[in-house]
Amino acid sequence: MEPDRPAIRELESNIQSELQIHGERVMGHEMVHWSTRLEKISNCRAQFTVRVSSNYGEPSVRTNNVSFSLGAIEPVEIALVQNWLQLRCAGQKLCINSFSTCAKTTREGIVVDCGASSQKSEEIFPLQLDGDPKAAARLEQYFSLAVDACHQATPVSF
Numbered sequence: 001m002e003p004d005r006p007a008i009r010e011l012e013s014n015i016q017s018e019l020q021i022h023g024e025r026v027m028g029h030e031m032v033h034w035s036t037r038l039e040k041i042s043n044c045r046a047q048f049t050v051r052v053s054s055n056y057g058e059p060s061v062r063t064n065n066v067s068f069s070l071g072a073i074e075p076v077e078i079a080l081v082q083n084w085l086q087l088r089c090a091g092q093k094l095c096i097n098s099f100s101t102c103a104k105t106t107r108e109g110i111v112v113d114c115g116a117s118s119q120k121s122e123e124i125f126p127l128q129l130d131g132d133p134k135a136a137a138r139l140e141q142y143f144s145l146a147v148d149a150c151h152q153a154t155p156v157s158f
Contacts, residue, residue, distance in 0.1 A: 011146045012041040015139065022135035025083055025128040031055055034128040044070045044150035050128070060104035060114050066125060068096045070143075070150035078143050080136045085127040087143065094121035 016038045023036040032054050039047040050064040068087075072095035077088035089095035097119070104114040129136050 007149055008041055011142050014142050018135055018139050022130045022132050024130050036128050046070055058104045058106060060102055062100060062102045064098045064100045066098045070147050073147045075144060075147045078140055080140055083129055083131050085129060085136060085139055087125040089123050092123060094123055096122045096125045
């Protein structure tokens, strides 16, 4: 059996569905808007897209493409903190990789790049949610099961 067993496919679908409904968070009257989506899980590697729109000053949209191995996440450190689910790397490693781009709209309505693209590695992925406690509990459970499945050794047959 390989790491992409059917249980992972089902968890991927469940996480995608929950984030489709509860992966939005808005502060102020659309002053800041987060949108988090799970793109896929393949070979226990999760890929997310996080868009943060800001209407403070010149409107801008920052897009983060985030990826990490579910097996690198510390299972007991998956926790709900205020309006986000915190996924922490095991052993205080920097296992969360992200690539960010940004575009802003000038007063004249022209869309321009608002800075150099950046790539970084971090210890924590704060997955923004809409504040629904039941959805947060379900997502916490789905991530825990996915991380556990990816921590299990793959059986070998001789």
